[in-house]
Amino acid sequence: MPVTIKSAREIELMKEAGRILEIVHDELGKALHPGMTTLDIDRLGEEIIRSYGCEPSFLNYNGYPASICVSVNDEVVHGIPSAKRVLKEGDIVGLDAGVIYKGYHSDAARTHGIGEISKEAKDLIQVTRECFFEGIKFAKEGNHLFEISSAIGRYAEERGYGVVRDLCGHGIGTKLHEAPEIPNYEMNRKGMKLRKGMTLAIEPMINIGGCAVNWLDDDWTVVTRDGSLSAHYENTVLITEDEPILLTLSK
Template sequence: MTIPLFKGSEVDRLRRASQAAAGTLAYVASRLAPGISTADIDAWVREDTARRGGKPSQLGFHGFPATVCTSRNQVVCHGIPRPDEYVAPGDIINVDVTTFLDGFHGDTSATFLIGEVSAEARHVVDVARRCRDAGIAVVRHGARLGDIGAAIEELARKEGCSVVEEFGGHGIGHQMHAPPTVPHTGKRGTGIKLRSGMVLTVEPMVNLGRPGIRLMPDGWTVVTEDGSLSAQFEHTILVTGDGCEVLTRQELVLEIPVPTLPRLIAEASALHGG
């Protein structure tokens, strides 16, 4: 397994691709509201990615039919945007954006809270975000891949949540998915040694209930087996000698307010041609 080490102008281009993806995610966040469809999110990603000079990496990847993954509530990952799926108050929704720009990919996601959500929903979103950050915190030259998974799994268990084992992070660069696979569970001191110049994603999927998952008939959408809520956060990171650089860092507002009823009706009508 050959894992590329990036340096110089390659890192600059990785930063640009990653910041383009992060900017598109922030743009979507600024437009999220109850009443929009997940197909609206797909259209916004398509438009904003083009404005930034990039292409949506996910479109057509192994046949994936959309530019973005939109995963609501019990959907763990790979939710396909649909014109008949609407975001509602009380939902949590993960938006996963990957951009191809100037020969490189950048990959990021966040889970948003729509209006007033349950305490359980707020908890799983908070734990997922902190699990991502706990995994990133142990990354540095000479650390082991298992250190990342162990840090994530330890925190999730402490908070009464579970981590999906079937999906992990990955290397990224000229390819959207490249070696190594980054497990989000594991044992400290195991796995390959990280080296400066490696670029990885850390993107734990955290379930409020058990870790089991189920694939839906569309062949893409993955849901929790027990119907519990699931949340995910993702960054693309560059391994450095004393830690790492988060290439997709972006300030995001995760809590999406519910507009007043008259404004909600007007906005929904405008969005859907009413």
């Protein structure tokens, strides 16, 4: 699949998709509290997405049954919301969501603490976010794709964290997942040259323990093999001649 270069019109549509998704994440982050179920989060997220005349990117995508991926504690990504899963004080929860606006997708993830969380959980969430920003220092025209990957991986590993290798970031546009794949660890080659107009979903998934993961029997939920906490941070990024533009983060 070739990498798509977005036109000025397409970029405007993706900016709007990103703006709306940022609102979704902000509202969900404010709503989180102990006693809330992961299904409550999903229903609220879908309601907000549809209130802007958009569709959830994830609902029924390859059979995924919800609008928001809600991943708790050792769940890395793709947790399926449930009325039986109740958030409690001290949990961390990763929320991954996408919005379709006039045929164009945005994709972003945030990890939140529920009430008071441990210092190691706070540090994990912070480092995962910092990994993203280390990576996008290289996200500009003329640089190479795997410079982003290497910067993310080095930053996490130097601090003693495990970097998930079985999942990666991706291009995005009229499809939720487009070329190229974007690993979060050092590669042995440079990868493609970045071009103005590329749109990428860059998403470090970082574990307190090792990098190994397992898939649960639902074929969606990915968990750390050693049971350690995991965090996820993602934005949709526009490549320009200069600094990248974060379509899902304005502040």
